[in-house]
Amino acid sequence: DIQMTQSPSSLSASVGDRVTITCRASQSISIYLNWYQQRPGKAPNLLIYAASSLQSGVPSRFSGSGSGTDFTLTISSLQPEDFATYSCQQSYRTPLTFGGGTKVEIK
Amino acid sequence: EVQLVESGGGLVKPGGSLRLSCEASGFSFSSYSMNWVRQAPGKGLEWVSSISSSSSYIYYADSMKGRFTISRDNAKNSLYLQMNSLRAEDTAVFYCARGSRLAGEVSPFDSWGQGTLVTVSS
Numbered sequence: 001d002i003q004m005t006q007s008p009s010s011l012s013a014s015v016g017d018r019v020t021i022t023c024r025a026s027q028s029i030s031i032y033l034n035w036y037q038q039r040p041g042k043a044p045n046l047l048i049y050a051a052s053s054l055q056s057g058v059p060s061r062f063s064g065s066g067s068g069t070d071f072t073l074t075i076s077s078l079q080p081e082d083f084a085t086y087s088c089q090q091s092y093r094t095p096l097t098f099g100g101g102t103k104v105e106i107k
Numbered sequence: 108e109v110q111l112v113e114s115g116g117g118l119v120k121p122g123g124s125l126r127l128s129c130e131a132s133g134f135s136f137s138s139y140s141m142n143w144v145r146q147a148p149g150k151g152l153e154w155v156s157s158i159s160s161s162s163s164y165i166y167y168a169d170s171m172k173g174r175f176t177i178s179r180d181n182a183k184n185s186l187y188l189q190m191n192s193l194r195a196e197d198t199a200v201f202y203c204a205r206g207s208r209l210a211g212e213v214s215p216f217d218s219w220g221q222g223t224l225v226t227v228s229s
Binding site: 001034036038043044045046049050055087089091094095096097098099100101 | 144151152153154157166167168169202204212213214215216217218219220221222
């Protein structure tokens with residue numbers, strides 16, 4: 001199975017900050033990497049697919065990059081509604097696997 | 108508007124069975140792969156199972172293989188998950204998620220239901 005490791009597991013940031021979250025795959029997954037946002041008590045929401053493609057309706061302050069084993073999700077200017085948990089997911093092969101999540105909290 | 112509405116969750120004893128349903132609307136259900144993803148209380152997301160648009164391809168996480176069965180009825184715009192031999196560690200919110208319309212791909216998951224809680228306890 002492909003293991004997905006996210007770092008950090010949590011972070012504290014202020015509104016307006018630039019935030020970067022990293023996801024590492026245990027083997028090369030090309031660009032088969034997706035990012036999701038999940039607010040407390042809500043279902044996940046797709047932000048980025050294929051490593052760097054912005055899902056329709058997602059604000060442009062979200063961006064993704066990377067290929068192979070190392071990937072990054074960046075929020076260019078953190079907004080109040082962005083305080084949530086972010087998870088990466090590989091879609092290279094089954095079993096599909098998620099990272100453990102990164103909780104973004106208010107500083 | 109894409110809508111996915113899960114139902115069928117509840118309290119069940121260890122060893123018991125439960126059937127989850129997901130009713131889809133607002134898109135061409137028969138054109139998309141569909142998936143189940145679960146989340147144990149306070150834990151991360153865990154993929155459970157995927158089914159291709161015509162049910163030709165079905166995949167399961169190893170820990171669910173042999174116990175869970177995914178199926179769909181395109182005429183009813185519905186996805187199902189039959190869960191047998193349930194264990195305490197199966198306690199989770201189960202989400203129905205729309206996958207890809209591309210042949211051979213089951214993700215990303217671009218629309219999700221609100222989830223249904225399954226609690227396995229004596």
